[in-house]
Amino acid sequence: MANKHPYLTTHEGKLYLTDQEKGLRTALEIQDILFDETSPYQHIMIVDTVLFGRALILDGIVQTTEKEGFIYNEMISHMPLALHPKAEDILIIGGGDLGVAREVLKYPFVRRVDMVEIDERVVYASRRYLPEVAAPEDDRLHLYFEDGATFAAQKEAAYDVIIVDAADPIGPAAVLFEHPFYLALERALREDGVMAAQSDSPIHHIDVGKRTYQSLKSLFPIVYPYFTTVPAYPSGWWMFTLASKHYDLLRPLDPGINTRFVNDAMLRASLAVPHLFAEKLFS
Amino acid sequence: MANKHPYLTTHEGKLYLTDQEKGLRTALEIQDILFDETSPYQHIMIVDTVLFGRALILDGIVQTTEKEGFIYNEMISHMPLALHPKAEDILIIGGGDLGVAREVLKYPFVRRVDMVEIDERVVYASRRYLPEVAAPEDDRLHLYFEDGATFAAQKEAAYDVIIVDAADPIGPAAVLFEHPFYLALERALREDGVMAAQSDSPIHHIDVGKRTYQSLKSLFPIVYPYFTTVPAYPSGWWMFTLASKHYDLLRPLDPGINTRFVNDAMLRASLAVPHLFAEKLFS
Numbered sequence: 001m002a003n004k005h006p007y008l009t010t011h012e013g014k015l016y017l018t019d020q021e022k023g024l025r026t027a028l029e030i031q032d033i034l035f036d037e038t039s040p041y042q043h044i045m046i047v048d049t050v051l052f053g054r055a056l057i058l059d060g061i062v063q064t065t066e067k068e069g070f071i072y073n074e075m076i077s078h079m080p081l082a083l084h085p086k087a088e089d090i091l092i093i094g095g096g097d098l099g100v101a102r103e104v105l106k107y108p109f110v111r112r113v114d115m116v117e118i119d120e121r122v123v124y125a126s127r128r129y130l131p132e133v134a135a136p137e138d139d140r141l142h143l144y145f146e147d148g149a150t151f152a153a154q155k156e157a158a159y160d161v162i163i164v165d166a167a168d169p170i171g172p173a174a175v176l177f178e179h180p181f182y183l184a185l186e187r188a189l190r191e192d193g194v195m196a197a198q199s200d201s202p203i204h205h206i207d208v209g210k211r212t213y214q215s216l217k218s219l220f221p222i223v224y225p226y227f228t229t230v231p232a233y234p235s236g237w238w239m240f241t242l243a244s245k246h247y248d249l250l251r252p253l254d255p256g257i258n259t260r261f262v263n264d265a266m267l268r269a270s271l272a273v274p275h276l277f278a279e280k281l282f283s
Numbered sequence: 284m285a286n287k288h289p290y291l292t293t294h295e296g297k298l299y300l301t302d303q304e305k306g307l308r309t310a311l312e313i314q315d316i317l318f319d320e321t322s323p324y325q326h327i328m329i330v331d332t333v334l335f336g337r338a339l340i341l342d343g344i345v346q347t348t349e350k351e352g353f354i355y356n357e358m359i360s361h362m363p364l365a366l367h368p369k370a371e372d373i374l375i376i377g378g379g380d381l382g383v384a385r386e387v388l389k390y391p392f393v394r395r396v397d398m399v400e401i402d403e404r405v406v407y408a409s410r411r412y413l414p415e416v417a418a419p420e421d422d423r424l425h426l427y428f429e430d431g432a433t434f435a436a437q438k439e440a441a442y443d444v445i446i447v448d449a450a451d452p453i454g455p456a457a458v459l460f461e462h463p464f465y466l467a468l469e470r471a472l473r474e475d476g477v478m479a480a481q482s483d484s485p486i487h488h489i490d491v492g493k494r495t496y497q498s499l500k501s502l503f504p505i506v507y508p509y510f511t512t513v514p515a516y517p518s519g520w521w522m523f524t525l526a527s528k529h530y531d532l533l534r535p536l537d538p539g540i541n542t543r544f545v546n547d548a549m550l551r552a553s554l555a556v557p558h559l560f561a562e563k564l565f566s
Contacts, residue, residue, distance in 0.1 A: 016308065021334075023311065023312040023332060023333025023335075024309070024312065025294070025299065025309070026310075027308040027310070028306065028307055029306040029308075049306060050307075051306030052306075229512040229519045230519075231486050231519060231520060235519065236514060236518060236519015237519065259558060262557070262558070263556075265554075266556075266557050268552070269551070269552035269553070269554075269555035270552070271548075274354075274544050274546075274549055275542060275545070275546055276354075
């Protein structure tokens, strides 16, 4: 089984998931493979890692993990929800592990969450093997297994908050990093709408962050890059982009919203842009 | 040469520096070894890496690199210097790559910097091969090649700022993470003194951070953990601890202090403590 995929390697009798960036190999020890299936879109695995517990792997790339996936999911979710004062209708593009849905559904004022994930099998595997990540059953959550860009293009002024939890901009998610897609999102948002998108590693792929930031900057009056550190991603640093049509002030987290990573100070802190990224993003 | 040291490995004809944490192997591709010497204290290498340029490696562990070492050095240096309004006498413990000295010497009001590094050969190698990291010649810099803990224990009310830039708490630097050492630093500081110490990875070794925080908290009225992300260190996240006898308000960075990573927003942001670390540090 291990030999079919170049990212599954062995070393001294142990199995590793290996990521090769330019000049850096990262190998995460795997104790067990719980789910292993090739869908029409990608190779899906749920593995049990020594360091991060269970993890969702798409085409060899770690998407989320049991022990630290909440960092990414909380950062991409609570930031737009701290900006919009009362988001009732939410659209999630991607997010097949249901981790963003879990965070968004914590808000009692959220009325409806549409989630558009191209690959039904990712949702199936996450629900079955990642119960700590995936949202529990909730009548407000509506799943659509189709192309996110096409779905969004058919909507107009329909959402208060849109969250783009796309996989890497290679493979099926590439279109979710392009200007026509962001244009569709701007139209799908209400007149005071807010969106957040994951914008890749500012160490390895700041070109992705720069394109996202500049694309959104041409469409929205208020745009901020923000940053955190996701231990399971190579180099740690991760970038998101927040775009808003109207609101420009973070509210404190609502009491009763339980989080494991973010708090008011962390949300505010994540908006600080280190010099080395600012130079590249804003030029 | 590569076979003497287990952390130098080869893969598909390429040379790597390999770090093995529990459940995670990280391998940094090396193009060239520029300096390779075993001192009485440790195995010192300067290598040229594909990802981070030249790097100082002690006993197989990356200490600093040409392309991102300034993140660590700026965070450990400018934080105490943003707290103390006019630090004239500075003590650096460790810091053999002279990267902290470079940052501290940027302040015109700094009159004297004592730097105590146990291993003269680290300073020699850094000066020769890491000119982008190491401080340039400066009459205010006084180097002492001896044990930092012993040196500090002989000083009383002698410094405005002390910076502990220790290697990992295994090997010769272990004593630099213990309570008696911090007690000596408290005494070596003037009555309004400030100190900062590196406190290891909060992902892999939060016990080190917790001991440091709690030890300093028993000695100083004002103590803050602070965090940043160092891409060359495993998991990214890195912790520092700031301790102050009197000052409790960060000043803006002085104009004329050139930095590549920190700015006022980043310094302030680094004080935000994610829930998952707060739980462990403050309990």
